[in-house]
Amino acid sequence: MKVTVNTLLSMDGFSPVAIADGEAQIEGVYIGDLLSWVMGRANAGDAWITIMSNINILAVATLSDVACIILAEGVQLEEEVKTAAQQKGINVISSDMSAYHIAAALSKAL
Amino acid sequence: MKEISLNILDIAKNSTKAKATLTTITINETEDTLTLIIGDNGCGMDEETVKNVSNPFYTTRTTRKVGMGIPLLKLSAEQTGGSFEIKSKPQDEFPTEHGTVVTAVFNKKHIDFTPLGDVTSSIVTLIQGDPQVDFLFTHNKPQGTVSLDTRELREVLGEVPLDTFEVIMWITDNLNEQYNEVNAQ
Numbered sequence: 001m002k003v004t005v006n007t008l009l010s011m012d013g014f015s016p017v018a019i020a021d022g023e024a025q026i027e028g029v030y031i032g033d034l035l036s037w038v039m040g041r042a043n044a045g046d047a048w049i050t051i052m053s054n055i056n057i058l059a060v061a062t063l064s065d066v067a068c069i070i071l072a073e074g075v076q077l078e079e080e081v082k083t084a085a086q087q088k089g090i091n092v093i094s095s096d097m098s099a100y101h102i103a104a105a106l107s108k109a110l
Numbered sequence: 111m112k113e114i115s116l117n118i119l120d121i122a123k124n125s126t127k128a129k130a131t132l133t134t135i136t137i138n139e140t141e142d143t144l145t146l147i148i149g150d151n152g153c154g155m156d157e158e159t160v161k162n163v164s165n166p167f168y169t170t171r172t173t174r175k176v177g178m179g180i181p182l183l184k185l186s187a188e189q190t191g192g193s194f195e196i197k198s199k200p201q202d203e204f205p206t207e208h209g210t211v212v213t214a215v216f217n218k219k220h221i222d223f224t225p226l227g228d229v230t231s232s233i234v235t236l237i238q239g240d241p242q243v244d245f246l247f248t249h250n251k252p253q254g255t256v257s258l259d260t261r262e263l264r265e266v267l268g269e270v271p272l273d274t275f276e277v278i279m280w281i282t283d284n285l286n287e288q289y290n291e292v293n294a295q
Contacts (some may be wrong), residue, residue, distance in 0.1 A: 036182050037112045056181050059166030088167070103122070 003109050005068050005091050008047070011105060013095050017071065018082055020089035024067045031099045035060050037053045042066050047106060051075050061090050068092065073098045075083050111184055114146060114216070119235060120179035121148045121212055126240045127154025128210065134259075135233070137226075137249040140295070144226065146244025148181075150209040156201040159188050163196060185216050190220035230285040233258065233276060241273035253295035256288040 006022035008014050027045035032038040033052050042048050044065040048055060054073050061069050068091035071077070077085070077092065085092045095102055111117045118135060125133040130150035138145040155163070162168040166181040184194040192215040201208040216223055233247050237260065245265070249256040258281065262274055270277065 034112060036116070038180070039178065054185060056166045056178070056185055059178060059181065062167075103204075106130070 003106075003110070005093070007109065008068070008106070010095060011109070013097050013102075013105070014070070014093050015095070015102075017077055017092040017094050018024075018085035019093075021091060025093055025108070026067045026110070027109075029103050030066070030087050031103060039063055049102050051099070053077050053081065055081050055084055058085055058088055058090050062088060069109065070095060070102055072097065072102055111186060111224065113225055114144070114186070115229045115232040117186065117214075117228035118146065118229065121183060122236050122245075123239070124179060125150035125152050126243055128154070128266045130209065130243060132244045132246065133236075133291075134246045135248070135257050137158070137229070139249070139251045141252060142217065143217055144216040144223075146214045146216070147211065149209060154204070154208040154210055155198040156200050156203075157295065160196050164194075180212070183212070186188040186224055187214040187216050189222040190217040192216045192220075203235075204231045230282060230289065233285065234282050237281065238273050238278055241271050251292055252255070254292040256285065256292055258285060 003026045005019065006024065006028065006092045008026065009022070021033050025045060026047045026101065028043055030042040030046040031037065031049045032041070035052065035056050038048065039060050042064040047068050047070055048061065048066040049070045049072050051072050053071065054067045057069055058081065071092065071094040074092065074096045078082055097105070122133055122135060125148065128150060132151050134149040134264065136147040163180045164184050166178055168177060195213045196210065198210040199208045204278035233245065237245055244260045245258070247258045254284045263272065263277070267277065
């Protein structure tokens with residue numbers, strides 16, 4: 001089944017923070033918070049789950065071409081970062097769930 | 111970065127790109143803090159550029175939209191409750207005394223402090239990558255100091271380039287020996 005950012009948003013426990021392309025397809029999942037590590041390992045089309053929220057996450061998302069960033073455990077973005085995400089066209093979703101439960105939900109959907 | 115030594119590699123490469131002939135890498139360690147200072151005599155940056163380099167979407171390269179060396183170093187330092195600063199004197203305004211100094215202070219006792227890692231291998235990689243540039247490396251630890259000045263090596267080596275296999279091996283062994291001595295104190 002084709003899973004897009006919009007599919008994820010229609011599931012329980014996920015809400016939009018900044019959505020540029022809801023039709024972006026999610027092909028895999030990557031979990032990580034050490035940005036330099038994520039930069040070399042997340043694949044294009046992944047949903048990247050993290051608890052980091054500074055502006056650098058947007059650069060990492062751009063470089064690795066992930067489908068979306070999922071902020072776990074209720075992490076919020078500062079207004080400035082949210083605006084930058086909209087400007088750069090990066091999909092950001094938030095969830096109160098832990099990285100494990102988000103990944104488990106995605107695993108069922110994918 | 112997983113280790114600060116990888117940050118050193120990333121930042122010092124910027125100095126070579128700025129056409130520095132001397133890059134100074136200093137690590138000052140106390141019981142509680144680690145201060146990393148990377149300075150060069152390269153072309154420097156104007157005020158506007160200095161303001162922008164911490165922005166991950168800014169880069170002087172044309173091939174990539176974002177440059178992550180500086181933003182990641184700033185993040186790793188600030189994550190430990192430390193600080194980060196860049197000072198620069200552009201060549202067109204300061205014809206005789208130009209260059210850039212990057213200073214990052216880490217709080218070693220903070221739980222998010224990343225280990226220093228293999229500094230010897232970072233220094234050797236830098237010398238190998240740009241053997242025409244001089245490097246002055248100093249690591250002040252509470253127990254003692256490890257240092258290397260490629261200008262002194264050049265005086266002894268004459269025309270022999272720094273990236274000659276035997277020279278690189280000597281530098282590696284020499285730094286490792288110095289570290290062993292200091293760490294045994």
